[in-house]
Amino acid sequence: MSNQRVKLRVAVVGSGPAGFYTAYRILEKTPSGIATVDMYEKLPVPYGLARFGVAPDHPEVKNCEEKFEEVAQSPYFTFIGNTMVGAQPLAVPYHTRSFQPNHVPLSLLQQHYDAIVLSYGADSDKDLSSSVQGLDLAGVYSARAFVGWYNGHPEFQHLDPDIMAGEQAVVVGHGNVALDVARILLTDVDALRKTDITEAAIAKLSENKVKRVRIVGRRGPAQASFTNKEVRELMTLNGVGFIPPEAEFMSPFLENSPKIGRPTKRLFQLLQRGSTTSVADATKHFSFDFLLSPTSFEASEGSSHVARAKFDVMQLQGDMLFKDTRVKPTGECKELPCNVGFMSVGYKTHPLAGLEDIYNDGANHLNNEGGKVCAGINAKGLYVAGWIKRGPAGVIAETMYDSFETASVILSDFEDGEIGGKSCDGWEGVKADLGDKLDWKVVSWSDWQKIDKAEKERGSKIGKEREKFTNQNDMLAVLV
């Protein structure tokens, strides 16, 4: 949209909740036509983790997409899908069988936009391979990859998780992703048939042999990152029994300590009350195992498939009820049987090429002040939102507020004259500069709507909400 009236052209990199909520706020808080937002997304389909992270049995969490659709209807919003921003591939190798990204350098965007919002999230796992052996054994998977697999992300369709190897599953990590993995392993597959989980996942989960899931964390219950809603869901799963933790973990609750904060108190109540199906009546079981830090996954003699997981036993150095209490090894070890293992210890962000000097490896995000990138070369006009801004943790609601903060900083800078008013030409300018190099199909919002419709049609034929296309070529084939 080339228009004299436009004073603020914004590029948003990444079409997940962070990108959309920032776009929403910018368009909402400016007079109509003053600001435009061009949203770049590496996949042909939008919504990021709202599509690929949120569990298929949590459809109400995806209601945020209705707001995103509204934003996308604005004449001042342009979706530029199947187009990745970054001069070279990110640090993680792509599985080229199912996904080939098309690149536009960030520096090109900086020439054609007044402001760029980086909201591309976290694209890999926190890497524990230097301290945990056997992560590459058959049967050991990243929880992030497993979630991406069952949610149809093109990057993970090759995963082929072996959940038929045996009954014992170990999920390392005490966040909601770990609980999602546990729940998908324990839920009756029939309960998932009508959701938007992929058919490939349903087929595999139908042969699932897992009967005992251990959700293992390095610290205690008060330090766990998972939330009570997800714990409650596990406790109320049909036919699944909760094996309670040892009394030593329950002691502050049992002693009725007044120091316990509200969510922690409610968590202890959940752990105490246990599952609605008794342990004796249940056909499958799960437990929370505390104060165990993984050291290795090992196979049996002569096999290359995981058979057990080994842990250092830890002890809390300080208040049992304090969220940030650290742990140290006691010197003791523990071994758990393990036919399939999942590492769910957090995601890792990466800087786009050229942004290495503003990347904070320890904090796991790009350096910023309230969403504004202040230091480093070419910082002007750069903003961040979502996990790349504050680190890869937190639910959509937190990302929403975070994005609003970034939007308000952008608008404040615009009002002060620090950005804007340069007659930038946005996507039109980017296209002109790319010239012949733009040799891929750019997916527009109406293209996405065609893909969306096709997915819903495929789904309704088999009684599902939608059947997702799981690779880039299939998505683009709809548009031919």
Place this chain on the structure above:
Amino acid sequence: MLYTNVRVMPVIFKNCCETSWSYSRPEAWRRVCHIVASTVCRPEGLLTCDLRIHVTFITREGDQVHIDAAEGDNLLDIAQAHDLDMEGACGGSCACSTCHVIVDPEFYDLIPEPDDDENDMLDLAFGLTETSRLGCQVKLTKELDGLRVALPQMTRNLQAKDFEKR
């Protein structure tokens, strides 16, 4: 129609006086029109004087917004219908905490207690208080006439000025 005219006029007049008197003329006029329209369109309200439940929202800047709403309306719908800065990311299905409100302690116990689902979401709300509720789960009843709720700060970093309309 005759029935409407004779029985309803005193009721409309009473409501207009009670709710509109202190406002500026355009606002008063708006309220009068709203009352007349609601009264005529809602037969069950014709014979009572409790047509409307008065709710006050205190915004992040400290402004008091007075609203007349109907029994059964929830606070999220009311806030959004009046352009208050309240998001409902999950569309009011008790699956997030973005409609978090702080209820005036005077009224907190008059609202039925939150269930597990709501409490689970409140656990995650920023700036949680003893009288916090999710707006989408609070439905107006006659007992709640005069209800006062405050919109909480969204995060540590956001200031009230960040929400000024431009």
